[in-house]
Amino acid sequence: MATKTYDASKLQAFGNAAAGHDGVLSDEAGSVVIKPCTTSEITFYESLATHPDLARHLPTFMGQLFLSADSTAATEALESGTIQTNDGTVERLHGKKLDTELHIVLENITHGFKKPNVLDLKLGAQLWDEGAKPEKRARLDAVSEKSTSGSLGFRIAGMRTYKGADLPDVPEGLKEFVDVDKEGGYWVYNKMYGRKFGAEDVTEGFVDFIFPGEKTEEELDRAREVLAYFLGEVKDIQEVFEGKESRMYSASILLVYEGDVEEYANTKQILRSAHPEDEDEEDEETLPKLAEVKMIDFAHASWTPGRGPDENALQGMRSTARILKKLLDKAQD
Incomplete structure (x- = not known):
């Protein structure tokens, strides 16, 4: 899989969510969803490698990253490559600042639709x-x-x-x-x-x-x-x-x-x-x-x-x- 690099200073609030918590972000192209998560959710997605019949019914797991307001870089892991920030600051939905560093990167299910x-x-x-x-x-x-x-x-x-x-x-x-x-x-x-x-x-x-x-x-x-x-x-x-x-x-x-x-x-x-x-x-x-x-x-x-x-x-x-x-x-x- 090709490595992707995201400029986290350009991440934006995800606008197509029907429900869920604040803090969900997307890249400029809208192809991924980046949301605060727990380590157990990361572990679950990693376990899908042994459950391919279920994995196809879930968004594609791209990896994990850390976004911190006091860090100059966001460190991405697993498949999706690196995410780099300029000042480490990104806005949550409704304008609130992120208060969780660990995030999961997933396929944006709504990408590819006009409306x-x-x-x-x-x-x-x-x-x-x-x-x-x-x-x-x-x-x-x-x-x-x-x-x-x-x-x-x-x-x-x-x-x-x-x-x-x-x-x-x-x-x-x-x-x-x-x-x-x-x-x-x-x-x-x-x-x-x-x-x-x-x-x-x-x-x-x-x-x-x-x-x-x-x-x-x-x-x-x-x-x-x-x-x-x-x-x-x-x-x-x-x-x-x-x-x-x-x-x-x-x-x-x-x-x-x-x-x-x-x-x-x-x-x-x-x-x-x-x-x-x-x-x-x-x-x-x-x-x-x-x-x-x-x-x-x-x-x-x-x-x-x-x-x-x-x-x-x-x-x-x-x-x-x-x-x-x-x-x-x-x-x-």
């Missing part, structure tokens, strides 16, 4: 690992009990949908859950949006994601294709997990598709005319995307030989697959 629509589904009814303190357990148990985490094994943790240049007004009933990104043309749904749903109505959240605009014939065609792809990928991930002995508390499934309807149609034409067998790996990485599904967030992930599959996370995958199947069947009627 990525993003849905983050937090897996599990139990959201804490065995190392969590009693107060954290109680807090997360309360979140689970009052949301679809407890009933379905997942909840909507965040969402971004492209609404176009002429942004519609946010309905009164959604104003407390939606921020408007006027420059990008997005509605950005906060973490409380997903917590308002119960098992009986959470499908509405998926509908808001799959049909962010008018249900034109173009949008219906896109919805059928995207739902079929999402369903296939989620079932593939489920099948892999059923064969693993692991515990992955608070991991997420990220669903992404091209939000610009015209760009989606153009991308289909480009991909039809492309011949991957004639392209090298670098050229393939520049191709636009229609949709993507990946698992993310492994700060509390571990392999647990002898303890069987992770039914906590699997419950959420199965519930997600059922909802996607229901929506796909309806879209095909």
Whole structure:
């Protein structure tokens, strides 16, 4: 793999996250995500070398780096080469300074989309690992009990949908859950949006994601294709997990598709005319995307030989697959 060098003085806040913590950065090209992490998350990604069937469902691990406000250099390790800083200072999302030195460098799943629509589904009814303190357990148990985490094994943790240049007004009933990104043309749904749903109505959240605009014939065609792809990928991930002995508390499934309807149609034409067998790996990485599904967030992930599959996370995958199947069947009627 070719070594990459990043000028960390040019790192910028990552703008396509649907959920998660502050402090997520990206390079100028937008090809990688750089986020604060724990050593256990690095260890987990390194262990994927012996789990290639799972690794393909996760963002590509590029390595780790250290960013420090009192250092003149950021030291990168593993595959991705070196990252150099001028003054060692980088801004966190919302303007706060980084307070964690260790960062993980991952493939940016939204890279290759013009206007990525993003849905983050937090897996599990139990959201804490065995190392969590009693107060954290109680807090997360309360979140689970009052949301679809407890009933379905997942909840909507965040969402971004492209609404176009002429942004519609946010309905009164959604104003407390939606921020408007006027420059990008997005509605950005906060973490409380997903917590308002119960098992009986959470499908509405998926509908808001799959049909962010008018249900034109173009949008219906896109919805059928995207739902079929999402369903296939989620079932593939489920099948892999059923064969693993692991515990992955608070991991997420990220669903992404091209939000610009015209760009989606153009991308289909480009991909039809492309011949991957004639392209090298670098050229393939520049191709636009229609949709993507990946698992993310492994700060509390571990392999647990002898303890069987992770039914906590699997419950959420199965519930997600059922909802996607229901929506796909309806879209095909």
